[in-house]
Amino acid sequence: MNQLLYSKLGSFIKVKPSLATSIGQIQLDRPVMLASGILGISLDVFNRLYRSGAGAVVTKSLSKEPWDGYPNPTIFSVKGGGWINAVGLSNPGAPNFAKIIESNKDVPIIVSLVGSIPEEFEVMIKEFENCKVTAYELNLSCPHVAKVGLEVGDDPELVKKIVTTVKNTTNVPVIAKVGLGTTHYLDTVSIAIESGIDAITAINTVRAIAIDVETQRPILSNKFGGLSGTPIKPIALRCVYEISSKYDIPIIGCGGVSTWEDAVEFFLAGSSAIQLGSAVGDNWIDIFDEINKGILQYMERKGYSKIKDMVGLAKKS
Amino acid sequence: MQRNHNHPTIVTIEKVIDETPTVRTLVFSDEVMSNILPGQFAMVWIPGINELPMSVMISEESGKAAFTVRRHGPASTGLFNVKVGGQIGIRGPYGNSFDIKKGKLLLVGGGTGLVPMMRLLTFVKSTDDVTVLIGAKSKDEVFFEDLTNSLLKNNPHKVIVSTDDGSYGQKGLVTDLVEKLVDETHFDAVYTCGPEIMMYKIVHSAHSRGIFVQASLERMMKCGVGICGSCCVGEDLVCKDGTVFDGQHLFSNKEFGYFHRNKAGVLENY
Numbered sequence: 001m002n003q004l005l006y007s008k009l010g011s012f013i014k015v016k017p018s019l020a021t022s023i024g025q026i027q028l029d030r031p032v033m034l035a036s037g038i039l040g041i042s043l044d045v046f047n048r049l050y051r052s053g054a055g056a057v058v059t060k061s062l063s064k065e066p067w068d069g070y071p072n073p074t075i076f077s078v079k080g081g082g083w084i085n086a087v088g089l090s091n092p093g094a095p096n097f098a099k100i101i102e103s104n105k106d107v108p109i110i111v112s113l114v115g116s117i118p119e120e121f122e123v124m125i126k127e128f129e130n131c132k133v134t135a136y137e138l139n140l141s142c143p144h145v146a147k148v149g150l151e152v153g154d155d156p157e158l159v160k161k162i163v164t165t166v167k168n169t170t171n172v173p174v175i176a177k178v179g180l181g182t183t184h185y186l187d188t189v190s191i192a193i194e195s196g197i198d199a200i201t202a203i204n205t206v207r208a209i210a211i212d213v214e215t216q217r218p219i220l221s222n223k224f225g226g227l228s229g230t231p232i233k234p235i236a237l238r239c240v241y242e243i244s245s246k247y248d249i250p251i252i253g254c255g256g257v258s259t260w261e262d263a264v265e266f267f268l269a270g271s272s273a274i275q276l277g278s279a280v281g282d283n284w285i286d287i288f289d290e291i292n293k294g295i296l297q298y299m300e301r302k303g304y305s306k307i308k309d310m311v312g313l314a315k316k317s
Numbered sequence: 318m319q320r321n322h323n324h325p326t327i328v329t330i331e332k333v334i335d336e337t338p339t340v341r342t343l344v345f346s347d348e349v350m351s352n353i354l355p356g357q358f359a360m361v362w363i364p365g366i367n368e369l370p371m372s373v374m375i376s377e378e379s380g381k382a383a384f385t386v387r388r389h390g391p392a393s394t395g396l397f398n399v400k401v402g403g404q405i406g407i408r409g410p411y412g413n414s415f416d417i418k419k420g421k422l423l424l425v426g427g428g429t430g431l432v433p434m435m436r437l438l439t440f441v442k443s444t445d446d447v448t449v450l451i452g453a454k455s456k457d458e459v460f461f462e463d464l465t466n467s468l469l470k471n472n473p474h475k476v477i478v479s480t481d482d483g484s485y486g487q488k489g490l491v492t493d494l495v496e497k498l499v500d501e502t503h504f505d506a507v508y509t510c511g512p513e514i515m516m517y518k519i520v521h522s523a524h525s526r527g528i529f530v531q532a533s534l535e536r537m538m539k540c541g542v543g544i545c546g547s548c549c550v551g552e553d554l555v556c557k558d559g560t561v562f563d564g565q566h567l568f569s570n571k572e573f574g575y576f577h578r579n580k581a582g583v584l585e586n587y
Contacts, residue, residue, distance in 0.1 A: 038544055041582035044552035044571075060546070066581035072368035072392065073360075075540040077323030077408070087545055092582040214327040215364040215404055281544040284557055 017299035021307040030055030035277035036112040053288030061114035061139040066093035082229030086222035094124040108134040118165035141179025141204035154181040163195035179204030199250040229278035244270025260294020268314035325406030336460035350382035354414030355437035356561040362406035366395035372432040420505035427511025452491030456484035492518035517574030530564035
């Protein structure tokens with residue numbers, strides 16, 4: 001009797017879809033995060049982003065000491081869409097930053113770390129022992145600063161040592177953010193997985209340059225920067241698709257998401273959550289709620305109750 | 318092709334005016350910048366040197382705009398040293414602008430903070446009664462006094478200059494003068510731009526008396542478009558939420574008047 005009643009009701013009552021997602025052990029209420037490098041130096045701003053719909057906030061990549069970054073110009077707007085930036089990983093340093101987020105209660109904060117040797121990562125993680133940290137994200141892919149980021153990610157032995165050290169230092173989930181360097185990113189992913197990584201963020205910005213035709217010189221003070229935004233979305237999506245096809249590892253898609261359709265594409269390609277940054281520059285922080293709403297409407301239309309229902313669906317054929 | 322305001326437009330400096338030994342105005346032709354609103358800013362690229370946020374100065378000639386810059390750090394000194402014929406890149410306009418009220422208005426500018434005040438003066442109605450306070454350290458650092466008078470020639474107005482050392486105009490801090498003025502006269506609105514401690518005191522003087530007050534804030538900026546986060550003041554981003562903030566909002570911000578961030582993002586006291 002009950003069964004009959006439920007099945008009849010089921011056809012009338014639609015289950016309200018949930019935006020909650022999990023990336024391995026990482027549980028989030030919403031699947032859209034702020035990517036590293038964007039807006040991340042004050043807890044007040046993190047709270048505001050969380051209130052605006054971000055499921056988590058990834059901090060700027062933190063180094064052992066404060067870094068000033070490069071002189072301006074540090075950002076360039078590409079005609080037709082996208083940005084090239086060489087901010088140069090400016091950040092207040094892990095010890096100062098730990099103080100900034102010490103009083104964090106509400107916001108899921110993913111602390112991004114950058115360094116050259118395993119010991120630096122170990123020392124930095126210890127700084128955050130008294131902070132509410134949802135996960136660590138290792139920056140193995142920044143394409144415009146020497147001796148860190150992509151130069152580390154391109155060295156498989158170093159990746160192995162860093163991931164192993166970090167995993168032995170903390171019980172908090174650890175994510176590796178990979179990018180397009182001289183070592184194939186799938187090899188970097190493979191080594192990170194072998195070394196115990198919990199999840200992968202793919203991808204970082206892509207090394208690029210901008211030249212001004214009037215003054216006939218590169219515009220950015222560092223000459224080279226990283227291309228982000230809509231131009232790299234299809235590439236990032238391809239990477240997520242390839243990683244999820246080859247490995248059984250939770251993935252966070254990152255690269256050029258600016259609409260709910262972009263976010264859904266990344267889910268369908270195999271990522272359980274997404275990160276965005278450039279779209280904040282184009283649409284400001286209302287973008288999080290806009291994308292959340294679009295995803296929910298899509299889920300209602302397609303009859304999905306949770307994000308996981310659509311993760312990897314594009315690979316079914 | 319339509320101009321992308323995030324993309325640097327290269328302009329050529331046509332005229333350089335020495336305002337004081339340390340302040341210069343660089344004039345260029347650009348329709349977009351000539352029409353921006355008071356409080357908005359541009360990111361100014363000095364090729365090979367740096368890029369910095371600048372308020373856009375008015376020009377007497379239509380279709381032209383200017384930057385009034387004080388020689389200070391490497392970026393501002395780089396801009397200060399651009400000669401006639403030199404090329405700079407500009408992107409923007411960025412940011413919000415002052416809410417222009419009617420009636421009895423008080424404008425207070427310290428140093429190059431006078432730039433948005435001059436643009437604001439081009440928006441007042443001829444029926445507005447306008448008082449402008451110009452604060453400077455000493456006589457040779459006073460500028461825009463004649464310009465202010467000429468912009469207000471059709472208005473009931475008063476222009477008061479104060480110098481910290483008393484070498485010109487009234488002696489003392491411009492903030493003490495504001496405190497006195499808001500006690501004597503009822504203003505419908507107070508607008509200010511200049512050093513943050515100055516603005517903090519002025520916002521306090523006006524806000525505590527229930528007078529509408531707005532300040533245009535300055536912070537270290539890298540991107541100007543709400544990506545890098547360098548210009549945050551508490552939860553506000555000067556480039557996107559400002560540069561203009563209401564007094565009431567500023568008083569709920571724990572950092573205004575107390576802290577700013579350096580290039581690395583480390584909080585420093587004023």
